[in-house]
Amino acid sequence: MNWNHLTAKDQIDQIKLSSADKPVMLFKHSTRCSVSGMAENRLERAWNAKEMASMDIYHLDLIKHRDISDYIAVTFDVPHESPQVLIISDGKCIYHNSHMGIAYHEIKRVFESLTTV
Known part of the structure; x- marks a missing residue:
């Protein structure tokens, strides 16, 4: 997977804007959690770049950037969890x-429901 790395809160504001044009996936990962490592590995092994070419994908190391994870929770009104995946549209x-x-x-499935409207 060709991850874009989340390292600043202002990227979240840009993601909100860019999600008007195409969906964005955020993956929140804890480097200290074995379940998070398994989820990341399963996702990376299954990912088909051709099928998902028009979706931007972002990776957040929430140990280094817990403030960004908290900002995501508030901005998108979702509970903080780890690992966690979010799909942002509009x-x-x-x-x-x-x-x-x-x-x-x-x-x-969610991505296809957005792109076949």
Whole structure:
């Protein structure tokens, strides 16, 4: 996966704007959590770049950037969890899941529902 790395709060504001043109996925990862490592690995192994070419994807190391994770929770009105995946469209979180609920087929289903309207 070709992750864009979240390292500043102002990127979240830009993501809200850019999500008007195409969906954005955020993956919040804890480097201290084995479940987070498994979720990240499962997602990376299943990811099909051709199928998801028009979705921007972002990776947040929430140990280094807990402030950004908290900002995401407030901005998109979702509880903080780790690991966690969010899909942003038109400036809003339209899907989120965490832990072993993070699955490529679900992300793809949501993505396809946005692109086949």
